[in-house]
Amino acid sequence: MPKRAIIPAAVAAAAEALNMSPGIVSGDHLFLTGTTGSGPDGAMPADPTAQFEQAFAKIGMVLAEAGLSMDAIVEMTSYHVGLRDHFDDFDAVRLSVFKPPYPAWTAVEVAGIRREGAVVEIRVIASMVP
Incomplete structure (x- = not known):
C-alpha cells in the first residue's frame, strides 16, 4: 500500500526546508512527525504551558488536513526536558x-530536543478508520 504525505499549507515551506513530512498515511494510520511548541512565526515561547498548547494545536492542524480530529489519536509519545518540573501543567493541557x-501515552524524560528552548516534543499515531 503506498504512503501519502500530509502537509498543511501553513507548514509546507518548513517541511520542504527540513525534507520531511508533518504526517504520513500508511495503511489505516496517520503517523505524525514529532511536534514542538514553536509558534506560527517559528519562535519558541519561554512559557512551557504555551509550548504545550501550541504543540497540540499544530498536531490538530495536521490531523485536520487529513480530515481527522484529535479523537483519531490512538497513541502518543511525549518527550520532555524537565519532565517533573512541568508534568502537571502538561497533563492539564493534555486533559x-x-x-x-x-490515547495510549508514554512520557519520556530526555536530555535535550533539537529546537533551542523546547521543553516538549510530541509524536502521535492516529487511526484513519472512523
Missing part, C-alpha cells in the same frame, strides 16, 4: 485536548 477513551 483539555483529549476525552475518553484516552
Whole structure:
C-alpha cells in the first residue's frame, strides 16, 4: 500500500526546508512527525504551558488536513526536558485536548530536543478508520 504525505499549507515551506513530512498515511494510520511548541512565526515561547498548547494545536492542524480530529489519536509519545518540573501543567493541557477513551501515552524524560528552548516534543499515531 503506498504512503501519502500530509502537509498543511501553513507548514509546507518548513517541511520542504527540513525534507520531511508533518504526517504520513500508511495503511489505516496517520503517523505524525514529532511536534514542538514553536509558534506560527517559528519562535519558541519561554512559557512551557504555551509550548504545550501550541504543540497540540499544530498536531490538530495536521490531523485536520487529513480530515481527522484529535479523537483519531490512538497513541502518543511525549518527550520532555524537565519532565517533573512541568508534568502537571502538561497533563492539564493534555486533559483539555483529549476525552475518553484516552490515547495510549508514554512520557519520556530526555536530555535535550533539537529546537533551542523546547521543553516538549510530541509524536502521535492516529487511526484513519472512523
